[in-house]
Amino acid sequence: MFKDRQQGLVYLHGCTLAITAVVLFLTWGGFVNAVGWIEFSKHVNRDLYLLATVCAGLWVQQGLRGYSEKLGCLGWGDAIRLSRQQIGRIAIVLFAVVVVTKDGNISRTFLIGYLGVLAGALIIANKYFPPLIARLFFGARGMRTVVIAPAKEVEGFVKWLRQRPHLAGGIEVIGWIGDADAPAETTLPRLGTKRDVRRVLIEHDATQILVSQANLTAEAADTVSEIAEQLGCRVRFFSNVQQFFGERAVRVEHEENYTFVTRSDEPLDHPLNQIQKRLLDIVVALPVVVLIFPPLMLMVWCMQRIQSPGPLFHCQLRSGLNRRKFLIFKFRTMNVNHGQESRQAGKNDARIYPFGRFLRRASLDEIPQFLNVLLGDMSVSGPRPHLLEHDEQFAKVVNFYHARHFVKPGITGLAQSKGFRGEISEPSLLRKRIGYDMLYIKRWSLSLDLQIMAATVRHVFFPPSSAY
Template structure:
């Protein structure tokens, strides 16, 4: 199923439609992957033991690694069609598969009592070199295919039935990314088409009644149907027209009016299902594993490294004003679940409790002198590393708001509650773009929500690392934090 975000077809292509270049690339990848595993093992052995010839016993883990790679790389899988998918996605999946292979080899060497320090260093070098060589070989194959496709070779030709907004977006994407190897040659008009007078160079191939005649005289690999989702009768008539034509057919549903978020397709049993709204860290997403591992690993490292600073801040808070060191407040997390968010206390604790939760403002009498410094420098947020370690928060994500504010803004801002499709973060895309702290105007909160939605759509490990780097540069001392 092809959705508006150009999700690639993951099923095995039919022999008729699989080009000789794709077949050759698949065979080259399978052979080169196993060759790179062997080369990495021998190169690491040479660096560690100063010889290219492993001992007889050392050939056991090497041969086992080749067998494990053949099985694991197919299981993840790494040999499906990557046409239309970014190279970073493939590299991440490759990293997970290669890590699994070396984990199996490490266990194997331990069982064979080969876990001496010299062998552990060999396996470590093997892991690094193997990942580098495997990644290089795949990027090289992609580069060759990209050059071929940019030159018009191995390009999959597509015609569209109907003209809806998703088709225009896909067409623009394909024109800007020739390496994908797809070309929309034109569309057949229907009564539900939108006006595309000046918005695209796609030309009309005639009314939909001419589709069968066109396919009989021109070789086209795929037909995409782009009709309103309520026009099932017309979709069925197009499918009937294509019954005697051995061509791939895909549905491009128009979800633009449904406020969809990270839409994708899946199959439950024998029933195809379209996910209209979901976060980017769903448990069935491979990136979910990466994000969870990044969060906990970096949070643990940060807690160990910042322990002296956090102890000093805790002591300063305790001495500066009466009250507890930590401030706890209920916030909404992923899927709206409540959790207690931790902060160093930055406000006076001897003031009468108020039923209304108010944002801190400039010159707020509730904020202590030390608290003002902690808030400006974001040091009051450090205890949230414990929230990250416990799994209720992430290092990067939409900032969690007070529950009362969620109820208030949820009524005023469309899609506001979609922020809770992912875990809240200590910092976020909105914060590094200037929308941090007090939001006195509704439009300020709307802008923050727009950045949060953009983050959820675009999430990747690299975006998280970029936001963390920008946090260190932009947030400390930012004037919006009172």
């Protein structure tokens, strides 16, 4: 019902921001020139930077899509965060022009001052412009609306509408239609039963009906639609998917005549995101395999010959993307024939030889897994793969455990970057780790991967107490 309004609001607000940026650029230039704060070079090409500001405005508009549902009711915190993103994009475009053209005539002080003034203007614009636009375009369209829904759904639906005043402008819910033997705890008046649809629409001069799909059969829905068409009344059907999923957030996808609902968003389902992540994996893994892995492998082999003769690598089957099995590579850190391979390593574990303890604490035993990254079985960052036996055990503790296999496993992960490493000694630790894994899957971004990698490098030099 609100899709067109949301898209229109995003477009119109984006246009107002672009106009604001351009007008402020011209105004700021005229102001600093008039007061003599900055002496402009005669050779500076202001039109080029004005054009760059227009292009940056288009990029800013694209960035509004992530705020489309909240645009119009942003708090100051959201307005500041959105403005920070917008200023970053405009700054990138302007200074890219400076670098590419090697322009020494434009004043950097002028550009920085402009960005500072624009930042304040954008915060105010993001806070106040969208509701003004919504009131102007939507508020005047009076739609007297009747809701046809089960009694238990009515109040929740009306509450949902009231939480979106910027998009619900002009929609006046005058009452609801439902079964007489199902009283609802609602402030709305019940106007009749489903047999009274025609009478209610005529008596109350309704121009829109909102119908819950859970309330009508296909035949009854056809009847309501015919009555609405005869009376020149809009009819929209809705489905409250939350009744099947509780309070957990869900994602709804529309494909032609079908609607699909899932419990979580998956950014890595997007092909472009997959390409970005794969390129980052290769860029990181290739230098490690070529430059770091060979000398480290020689050092580990020599120390093993001294302290714990045996195979250089310890290889095991693990579950990867979509629970496909693959062979993971690690430097061997335990003595050969130590037994109890499925038991997690604990603090002061006697099975670990001295140099192996150092490798584990510094996470250097994981370096061979960059081979797994190049082979495509793993990613540099993602949920850590556990032993197959532990997968089954942990799945009994955390119901949604196997959802972590929606993405490739990683050498490091969000949980590890937060210090959750080593032995899982109690269920609460497992739940926290899996919670971070699920957060990673839902909110993946290239910047999140870079943050995880940076934190992991820091842990190599300053390992957490749980690393052993």
